[in-house]
Amino acid sequence: MASIGTPRYLNGALSASYPFQDRPPLITVTPQGLYCAPGDFHIDPWHPVERALITHAHGDHARGGSRRYLGARTGEGLLHRRLGADSAIDTLPYGERLRINDVTVSFHPAGHVLGSAQIRIEHQGEVWVVSGDYKRAPDPTCEPFEVVRCNTFITEATFGLPIYRWDDTRLVAEDILRWWDANRAVGRSAVLFCYALGKAQRILAELARLTDRPAYVHGALNSLVAVYREAGVKMLPTQLVSEVEKGTSFAGALVLAPPSAGGSTWMRRFGEHETGFASGWMRVRGNRRRRGFDRGFVLSDHADWPDLLRTVADTRAERVLVTHGYTDPLAHYLRDKGVDAAPLATPFEGEAED
Ligand SMILES: [Zn+2]
Ligand SMILES: [Zn+2]
Secondary structure, eight states, X not given: OOOSSSOOOTTSSOOTTOTTTTSOOSEEEETTEEEETTTTEEEXXXXXXXXXXXXXXXXXXXXXXXXXXXXXXXXXXXXXXXXXXXXXXXXXXXXXXXXXXXXXXXXXXXXXXXXXXXXXXXXXXXXXXXXOSOOOSOOTTSOOOOOOOOSEEEEEETXXXXXXXXXXXXXXXXXXXXXXXXXXXXXXXXXXXXOTTTHHHHHHHHHTTTOOOOEEEOHHHHHHHHHHHHTTOOOOOEEEGGGSOTTOOOTTXXXXXXXXXXXXXXXXXXXXXXXXXXXXXXXXHHHHHHHTOSEEEOOOSSOOHXXXXXXXXXXXXXEEEEEEEXXXXXXXXXXXXXXXXXXXXXXXXXXXXO
């Protein structure tokens, strides 16, 4: 974390054209996390606080120990799984407004994972939106991203470099099915590594449009798949690997597992197999080779470079703060294009597996 208390702006002060230039920033970075003083709450805090507003259930955004939580209603099941059943979690349907002290807040779909939200905060006519993680690509497992007009937009930048551009998700899903079929034809299993929350369910949902063959899943994915099923998301039928009878052959099977299972003794049961990794990081060829996967599938739950730029423009924000990932390159690029933009230093992790 570079500085604490105020955004770390490039080249000193931002332009004087911001309509609320005379006011203190509505959100600042404190040691606990992003903090809204007039509302007296934190957003995705990394240390326990009194009141936490949560954008989504990934580990670097939803952390335990806070007194009260508020999130989007469709993410309730995932938040309870992440934060524990006895955490005090309130939820709000998308779009519904709630007064908290001197501000009005509402949650709006971020298109990232089930129940993911951008948080809109309004204070005396000034509107800030905290994007959380988001994407614009269609995803059958969650509500599509909603453009929210605001004065200041805090955007993520996990893939904030021009090299990151995604292909059509349907083409990627067809590619995965072809890879599975090719392995199946020669009696090999196909072990596909993917992020346990969001990516795995998205792959199972995309594949369900192409086939109805069941897939096997690692224990780390299984309970999350169950939460998505409860929410009504249609996915391939799944079976838990550890519930398969000993000695059963996995020849021809597709197995979904978190990257941490790679190289572990858990892999031995699959006999002859190929490995794949579904991640935005697979856009860079060297990453696949270096990590020793047979195949890389470029699939991310974050906005790619063109969609980051498009989204910033769509919000019509007069000021953009960039967090989470390639903050400096994206902020520099926007400033070069005449956008009042600056990086905002936070310890969000940038989802190394996504
Ligand atoms: Zn996330
Ligand atoms: Zn994140």
